[in-house]
Each structure stands twice: as structure tokens, then as C-alpha cells.
Amino acid sequence: MAWTRQLLRVNLTEGTCIPEPLNMDWANQYLGQRGLATRYLVEEIDPQCDALGADNKMIMATGPLTGTMASTAGRYSVITKSPLTGAVACSNSGGFFGAELKNAGWDMIIFEGKSPAPVYLHIENNNATLMPATDLWGKSCWETDEMLHAKHQDPQMRIAVVGRSAEQGCLFSSVINDLHRAAGRSGVGTVMASKNLKAVAVRGSLGVGNIKDPARFMSAVSAGKKVLAENPVTGEGLPALGTQVLMNVINEVGAMPTRNMQEVQFEGASKISGEAMLEPRESDGKPNLTRNGGCFACTIACGRISTIDREHFSVKEKPQYWGNSGGLEYEAAWALGSDTGVDDLDALTYVNFLCNEDGMDPISFGATVAAAMELFESGAISTQHTDGVELKFGNAQALCWAAEKSATGEGFGADINLGSRRLCEKYGRPELSMTVKGQEFPAYDPRGIQGMGLTYATSNRGACHLRSYTVSSEILGVPEKTDPLQTEGKAGLVKAFQDATAAVDSSGLCVFTTFAWTLDDISPQIDAACDGDWSPERLVEVGERIWQLERDFNMKAGITGSDDTLPQRLLKDAAKSGPAKGKVCELGEMLPEYYQLRGWTQDGQLTAETRSKFDLPS
Amino acid sequence: MLKSLNIDPGKCTGCLQCEMACSLENEGVFNTAKSRIKVFTFHEEGRFVPYTCTQCDEAWCMHACPVDAIVLNPATGSKDVKNDLCVGCKVCTIACPFGTVNYNVDSGKVVKCDLCGGDPQCASACPTDAITYVDANATGLDKMRQWAGKTDNAANTGA
Numbered sequence: 001m002a003w004t005r006q007l008l009r010v011n012l013t014e015g016t017c018i019p020e021p022l023n024m025d026w027a028n029q030y031l032g033q034r035g036l037a038t039r040y041l042v043e044e045i046d047p048q049c050d051a052l053g054a055d056n057k058m059i060m061a062t063g064p065l066t067g068t069m070a071s072t073a074g075r076y077s078v079i080t081k082s083p084l085t086g087a088v089a090c091s092n093s094g095g096f097f098g099a100e101l102k103n104a105g106w107d108m109i110i111f112e113g114k115s116p117a118p119v120y121l122h123i124e125n126n127n128a129t130l131m132p133a134t135d136l137w138g139k140s141c142w143e144t145d146e147m148l149h150a151k152h153q154d155p156q157m158r159i160a161v162v163g164r165s166a167e168q169g170c171l172f173s174s175v176i177n178d179l180h181r182a183a184g185r186s187g188v189g190t191v192m193a194s195k196n197l198k199a200v201a202v203r204g205s206l207g208v209g210n211i212k213d214p215a216r217f218m219s220a221v222s223a224g225k226k227v228l229a230e231n232p233v234t235g236e237g238l239p240a241l242g243t244q245v246l247m248n249v250i251n252e253v254g255a256m257p258t259r260n261m262q263e264v265q266f267e268g269a270s271k272i273s274g275e276a277m278l279e280p281r282e283s284d285g286k287p288n289l290t291r292n293g294g295c296f297a298c299t300i301a302c303g304r305i306s307t308i309d310r311e312h313f314s315v316k317e318k319p320q321y322w323g324n325s326g327g328l329e330y331e332a333a334w335a336l337g338s339d340t341g342v343d344d345l346d347a348l349t350y351v352n353f354l355c356n357e358d359g360m361d362p363i364s365f366g367a368t369v370a371a372a373m374e375l376f377e378s379g380a381i382s383t384q385h386t387d388g389v390e391l392k393f394g395n396a397q398a399l400c401w402a403a404e405k406s407a408t409g410e411g412f413g414a415d416i417n418l419g420s421r422r423l424c425e426k427y428g429r430p431e432l433s434m435t436v437k438g439q440e441f442p443a444y445d446p447r448g449i450q451g452m453g454l455t456y457a458t459s460n461r462g463a464c465h466l467r468s469y470t471v472s473s474e475i476l477g478v479p480e481k482t483d484p485l486q487t488e489g490k491a492g493l494v495k496a497f498q499d500a501t502a503a504v505d506s507s508g509l510c511v512f513t514t515f516a517w518t519l520d521d522i523s524p525q526i527d528a529a530c531d532g533d534w535s536p537e538r539l540v541e542v543g544e545r546i547w548q549l550e551r552d553f554n555m556k557a558g559i560t561g562s563d564d565t566l567p568q569r570l571l572k573d574a575a576k577s578g579p580a581k582g583k584v585c586e587l588g589e590m591l592p593e594y595y596q597l598r599g600w601t602q603d604g605q606l607t608a609e610t611r612s613k614f615d616l617p618s
Numbered sequence: 619m620l621k622s623l624n625i626d627p628g629k630c631t632g633c634l635q636c637e638m639a640c641s642l643e644n645e646g647v648f649n650t651a652k653s654r655i656k657v658f659t660f661h662e663e664g665r666f667v668p669y670t671c672t673q674c675d676e677a678w679c680m681h682a683c684p685v686d687a688i689v690l691n692p693a694t695g696s697k698d699v700k701n702d703l704c705v706g707c708k709v710c711t712i713a714c715p716f717g718t719v720n721y722n723v724d725s726g727k728v729v730k731c732d733l734c735g736g737d738p739q740c741a742s743a744c745p746t747d748a749i750t751y752v753d754a755n756a757t758g759l760d761k762m763r764q765w766a767g768k769t770d771n772a773a774n775t776g777a
Contacts, residue, residue: 068648069638069743096634101648206628207641207649218642225745239631290664294633295755299745301631324664471673 002064002210002529003027004107008128010121012195013054013113017121017128021079022107027064028532029615034090035506035546036109037061041088042549042617044110047557051083051187052169052194054114060101060160060200061109063508067102067208067296069229070221072510074099074296082186083194084171084364084419085438085462086288087408087554091174091188092505093160094295094303094464095181097202100158112418115196120148123202133198140164140357140407141176148201157203163359166193168409169418172364172440172516180326180356181295186439186461189359195459217528224513224521225299231516233476238302238512239292243330244274246443246471253475253484254578255448256334256442258371259341259435261567264445264575268343276345277304283311288345290324300512304328306349314350314400321353328352331465334443335366340373341393351403358407361576366417367440369402371420371432372412378425386412430594434570437462437563446570446587449474451482451490454590457564460550468497468512478515485579487586491593499543506546532598547615548598552606561604564591621694622754623731623738625668629748632659636740636749643739644729650721653729655740655749668749669742671718673697679730682713688730692736695754696733704728717726 005022012094021299023040030036037059038282050056058080065073076098082089101109104125118133130146135533136144141163148159158178166173166189173189174182183189228234250256251269258266270276277288286307294301306327308315315321328348332355336348355362369391375381376391383389389412391398405413420440424433434441439462446453459467470493474484482493500519504511507526513518519536527534565571570585595602599610637653645652655670677697680688687703687768690696699719704727711717711728719730731738733751741751752759 069635069642071635071745099650103651205649205651206647207647207652209647229745292631293664293666294631296634297638298631298633299635301746302634303631307664323662324660 001549002068002212002580003032004102004105004210006106008106008109008123010109010111010128010130011113012111012115012119012130012197013132015115017130019126026228026307029542030546030549031064031503031506031542032107033061033066033075033077033506033508034079034092034502035061035542035549037077038088038090038546038549040110041079041081042553044112045081047081047364047553049081051081051086051191054195056081056191058188058191058195059108062098062102062107063506065509065526066369067099068211068221068508068529069218069297070509070525071225071297071299072295072513073508074298075508075510076101078175078183078188078192080188080191081557082188082461083190084187086218086552086557087189087190087461087559088187089493090459090505091183092511093175093177093181093183093184094298094510095158095178096296097158097160097181098179098264098508099296100204102204102208103206104202105206109200111192111195111197114194117394118198120199120201121197122152123200125204125206136198137167138164141359142179142357144199145179152201154203157201159199159201161199162189162193162197163357164408165358165360165417166190168414168417169244170360170406170409171419171422172301172360172361172368172417174361176356176359182356182359182361184361184462185363211529212531213528217525219406220524220528224517224525227521228299228516230450233478233515234300234513235516238300238515241274242292242302242304243331244277244304244328246330247333248275249475250444252578253448254575254580255445255484256338257434257445258338258442260339260367260432261441261445261569262374263577264448264580265578266338266341266343268341269338271343272328272337272345272348277306277327281309283309289327290350295510298510308349308353309346312346312350313354313397314347325353326356331443332362332366335363335370336399338443339366339370340399342399343394343398344396344420347396347400351399354403354407360403360406363442364440365403365406365416367434368416368420368423369399371424371434372402372416374432375424375427375429376502378429378432380429385415431568435463436566439463444471445575445580446566446585447575447583448578449484450487450586450590451484451493453566453570453585453587454490454494454594455497457566457587457591458594460547460554461478466501468501469511469514469576470494470497472515476515478516485583487589491590491597494590495597496595498547501543502546503539503543506542548606548610548614549616552611555605561595564604620754621731621751622673622695622757623670623741624757624760624770625752626753626760627665627667628747629746630657630666630668631746632657633743633745635743639739639743643734654687654718654729664680668740669718671697672716673731673733678713678715679710679719684709691732691735694733694736696731698732699730701725701727
């Protein structure tokens, strides 16, 4: 068990909310969350549909462990077809919303159609109702959260919401839950807004039970918590410094993409690092970081809770930003900082607040601003486009201005909200877009970490680090150290990470546990909770099936093997400094072997044999 | 030795492991909505504060109960609700100055912390020692130790 075995189908066109039994045959093949919801999506939508049309569907899905006491078991994912990439989108979020949904008795919600007017979905256990949201439309995520809590007089309600950027069609908008947690990537929030769905507000008090073997489950949970507590990354590094523990490390190994990936080391890295967030400020003697915070059930607690210096230019006249809110994690600090050449920690924290307030994915936003800065410096755009703002690398004021514009979609904000690929195409310089399949890169330069090049090129949702985080092996030595500058063996490494991650993303657990946990730690927890046999081998099989299913969807959506590539800059322009100096990403040395390991043709197509082996739908 | 729950909000990360452990022990499911310990988030201030019954000696709830359904457990010092006696009148929820006795609409009885009979699951589950179960006569010992460590002994070392 562990699943509630019930999903909610919300037809926004008709205004109906209808419960439906969960397809347990599929749950046995795909576990839950990412895998299971993708199976539903593949069944129910045309892969070639318009991602922002009424024919696309959006699924919010929990995993079987979501809402239990297993460490980090509060995750949910948003699965849909991405407007940014045209590929399958699956964005995973923490906070408390996912566990609340499960506590209300639902494994997932499938949203279909499009509402004729703005609505929000209110769920109180078995009661689900679509409510008018005309008054919420045009409000930020934070305002909406406050208004809904006030309206329902329920401080314990958990809310997932889209901001003004999504309403304005920004192609990389997130779904924000619990004020500063995000289903961040691939524009899943844009899809939600396109359906005129402003928010989902949930209160659950039914409890999560149905554990197959409660005693064995609690014993496995305790063992898992102990492993996390005793591991130096999950027990010390992440609680103390968050993912920002990586800033100085990645910069030193020469894999810190800088100024739209023109360079691989950032001279200002230490000023925007996790360590810098602990340094007392001159103005008030307080550090940027107030404390760490945990998501539901998480015993790691990597979350950052920060303040901005009240004297900083970005907030001096804006007391609404003087309190604590979600602080910088590594990807945001990199994209907003290193990639734009800005080393002003307070400016980055302010922009991070704005990204949470109005639901911009900080990775795509930062990387798109970086592309815009290169367009500006190369003369492709000028101050005529930017209201007179000097949109140059390193300009913190310009970065803050860009975020304010992106949040509302006004003026040049509408250009930024196209994302890097469309922006660079619009201004005639497509080669300046640092994207794969239309999605912007995260914070690891594949010239300095070769495995990440293959990771990005083959990721089923476009450039992404969370599909196979080989940084663990290549830099941190987890589970075993490999040489980041070598390509040998990386095809197998990437495949292994992709498959294991797909399984973890389908369980309700957080992928950050895998700094300490292997599938040998995870399997006993799933196996004790869920009907059936969930050995590590079975989880790998489920993970690979999910990967193949996502790939199959993408192929049917019109993506081909030729899209499994990287921008020329990473393949042709050598790294200028650091340990990787002189290196390009040798993708060609890894890709053919990867295709072979996957059971695909030389041009990346699934074979009939592979399809049959994984029992993929036709 | 009588023990009591000792809460250090400065160590709390807001993960709700305590609420889940409490609901599992008392309700048989993971259900933070039914927990007897609650973690409050003060978002603007960046603070998390776990809060539950402190087991007052002269317990207002116990004195207020018209049917003597709240009784002292001499082994632990906790004030326990006797479900077979409780009539659900809720007078104790009014009497408690701290709000830590609450009515459960499903059972028609009130619920409050009973220290899990001497092995409080919230404390066992807490990953950061924000909730500990310690000697009731010396709940301040950890704080004293911290301050003792900061005491300047320079004069004694002759430096």
C-alpha cells in the first residue's frame, strides 16, 4: 500500500472534480510521482499537442512514501508537456504541499482542459471544489498565498500557486509552494497559468497509513536517518552551508560557468558562496543566512533562510523585503551571480526573493539574463531595448531591474521571459544561447566535468543537473571517484545515475539523500511501505523503464537524436583557465556508447526490442 | 528520576518529524494534523518553535475537569486524559493557559501530550536535539554548559 490508491481528476473546461481509482498495474511498473504520472500523461495527451493549449494536461503527483516519516518524504512533482522545450517536463518540489495533498487522501491530481475564467482548486480531504480566482489573478505568489490563508481562515492550509510571470506567458515559470519552494524548471507554472488555474490550496487531516509492514518500515526509516546524520555531506555540509557548499569547490575545479559560459571560473565566487552567507554584514552585523530550514520530514535541512541588508540599494525603499525568506541555493547563486558576472550577494538574494515571489525559475532566468548581457555587449541589443539600462556583465542594478521586469512581463521583461533560445534567435545570434532542447544550463561546466556534458545532452527535459548528477562521482567521489576530465566509462555512469534518479524521483524522497544513500538504503524503506517486491534491482528496472518512457514521449513529440547535443561553445571553445584549461566537452566520445547501452539505434531511436523489453505503450 | 520534555527552538529546522512520530504513536498513522506537539513557523523572523504541554504541577486542565478524567501519572508526572471518563465538554481546553489541550472531533474526547508513557516519540524522532527528554530537575543543564564554555577563565590561567 502506502499509495492512497485514489487520484483526483479536475476538468477545468467543465468545472468538475471527480475521484478515480489509481491504476495499480501502472503503479507496479512505475512506482509513483515522476514515473507513474508520466505513464498517465503518455496515455492521455498527444505528444505533439500545443503545450499551452487546452489539450495539454498537468499532473501534480506524490510518491508512495510522500507524507510518511521517511527522511525527506514530502516531495511531489508537476508533470506536463513543457512549453519551453516541447519535451516532457517533470519538476520536483519539497516544502509541505505534497505531504498535505497526500494527507488529504490523494496520490495525484490530473488537471485537464482550460477554465473559461481564473479559478483555484480548494481541497479539504475528500472535498475538492473549483473556486473563482478573479481577485487573485494579477497577484504575486506571496500575495495570493496570504489572501487565500485569510479567506479560508486556515493557517495550516498549504498552497501551490503561479505568479504574475506565468500569467504573462513567461516560458520558464515555476509552480511555487509554501512561499519559497518550487517545482522549478521547464515552465510547468506556465502550463498551470495557461489553464487559468491560479492556485491549489490543500488541507489534509486523514493521515497517511496503509504501510505494508509498519514495524519494518520504522526500523528502515531510523536506519536511513542515521546514515544521513553520519554522512559528512548530508550530516554537516548541507545543513551548514546548503547546496552553496559547492560554490567554492566547483569554482576551484574549473567547472563554474561564467558570463554566459564564456569562462569556467568566476573571480567573484567566494563573495557569493555559502561561506560568504555566514559573514556578518558591515551595516547591521548580521549574516545573510539566518538559519537553515527543513522541508517536510527532512532530517538534512539544506534550506536557506536569509535576509537582505536593509541598506542595500535593491530594498532600501522596500520594507516588504526586509524580513526572512528563502535564501540562495547553489543553482540560483550561480545563475544569478557567476553566469551574469554579478558578485553582489544582497542583489542575488533580492533577485532570488523576486523569483520566488513571482515564480521565475532562477536558473533559466539567470541564464537568460546572461545571454541578454552577451547580446548587449556584442551590440545585438542596445539601451533602446532596455529602457536605457546598461545590461552588461557584472551590473547588479541591471540584474535587479531585469528581475522586476520579468516578474510582471513588462517591457524588456517580455523578451527575457522567452528564455535564452528564443531570445537569442529573436536578436539574430542563436549561437549565444546556452541551452539543450531549449532549456538553460545549470551550474556545472561540461568542459570541466565531462560526464555532465552527456547528462545535459541526453536529459529528457533539456539541460538539467538533476537527471543524472555525476558531479557526485566526478567531484565528490560518491559512490566512487571518477576523473572529471576523462570520458571513459561516463556513458555507463550517466545511465546508472539516470536510472537510479528516476526511481528516487518516483518514490516521494529527495534526490539529495543520494549524497549518502544508495538504492540499498532506499529500497528497504519502499519495500516495507509498499505492496510488492521493491529490491534495489527492481528499482533500477523501474528507473530505466521511466527513462525509456520519457524518451519515447519526446521522440513522438518530434525531438530527434540530433537534439542530443550541446552548444558549439562547449564543444569547440576550450576552457580558458583552471584544471580543465584547454579542454572542450568531448560529447562525441560518449554519446554512441550511451545509445548502445540504452538499446537505441545509432541515431538515438528506441528499437522495437527495447520497447518490448520495457513494456512501453505503443 | 522524573524527566521532562526540553525544547530548544534555536535548534529546530521545522521538519515535523516530531509531529509525525506523535501522530503515529497516538493515532497509528502519519498525520501532522493530529499531533499533540506542534511546530510553529515564524516566516518573517526565520524561526521554528515546537510547542506542547509542559505538564504543569498544578495543572489547570486537571483541576477544571468536572468528571476527573485528567489524572496524574505518578511514574512520569504527566497529566493523562482517561478516554473512558472524558465527556468531551472541553472545559479543560478553556482552562489551559497554553492551548495545549485540544478537542478531537473524530473521537469526541480531548487529547493532550502524555509523554508517551515515559518514552516520548517526538524527542526520539527529532534529528537536531531541539526536543530532548531530560532530568526534570535540571532542564537548564545544557544551557548552563554552553554558557560555562563561554566563561572567560583568563584570570585563572595567568595569561
